[in-house]
Every structure is written in structure tokens, then in C-alpha cells.
Amino acid sequence: MSGGVVTGLMLIGCGVLFIAVGLPLARGRVSRNAFYGYRTSTTRRDDRIWYPVNAMTGIWLIWAGALAAVIGLLLLVLHNNADAQRLVLGIGVPALIVCLVLGIYRGWRLARAIDEEIHRQEAAERGE
Numbered sequence: 001m002s003g004g005v006v007t008g009l010m011l012i013g014c015g016v017l018f019i020a021v022g023l024p025l026a027r028g029r030v031s032r033n034a035f036y037g038y039r040t041s042t043t044r045r046d047d048r049i050w051y052p053v054n055a056m057t058g059i060w061l062i063w064a065g066a067l068a069a070v071i072g073l074l075l076l077v078l079h080n081n082a083d084a085q086r087l088v089l090g091i092g093v094p095a096l097i098v099c100l101v102l103g104i105y106r107g108w109r110l111a112r113a114i115d116e117e118i119h120r121q122e123a124a125e126r127g128e
Contacts (some may be wrong), residue, residue: 012073071093
């Protein structure tokens, strides 16, 4: 097997894994725990933060998984064209990394926004 075929199969496998991990998160089926999900001190503190942040992060993981699988499939289809494979990797891998980093960043921003809103509401209830 050539390197492009192995890389393609690995990317397809990673894509399937990202999708498999992302689906339960996106559907809100993962409760707060010590091992799985978007786990920060903020998200682990409150279900009102945990579920929406993990749902959004799950969606980003699904998109990243789909992107990884498409990149892998393209590498398999282009197994006889090294230049095309380099182009796919040169565009696809940075796009995959951007997708993952954006998902992490957006999760952090959402967690922070929800936490701030909860604190505002609790302060208003106390009459502050």
C-alpha cells in the first residue's frame, strides 16, 4: 500500500471516530462526567452550561469528521496522482485543523457567555 492510501484510510478512520464521538454530544446524551465531552471547570460546574456547549461542540466534531472522511476518500480516489494528493492534504489538513480549533474556541466562548448570563440572572434575583 502506498503512503497516500494508508493516510487516506487513517483519515477516514479518524473521521468516523470524530462523528461517533460527536453524535452523542450533539444529541445531549452525555451527562457531566470525568472523561468524555467538552470538559472545563465552567462546563463541569453546571448542566445549564454543559449540555449546550457539548451539543455545539458535538456538531463541530461531526463536521470535522465529515471533512476528515472526505479528505481520506479523495486520497484514495487520487491514489495514482501524488501531486493531487499533496494538494488535497495541503488544503484539507489545515482546513481540518481550523475546524477543530474553531469548535474548541466556540465552545469556550459559549461556556463563558452562558456562565456570565447565569451570574447576571442570579445577581438580579438577589436584587444586586
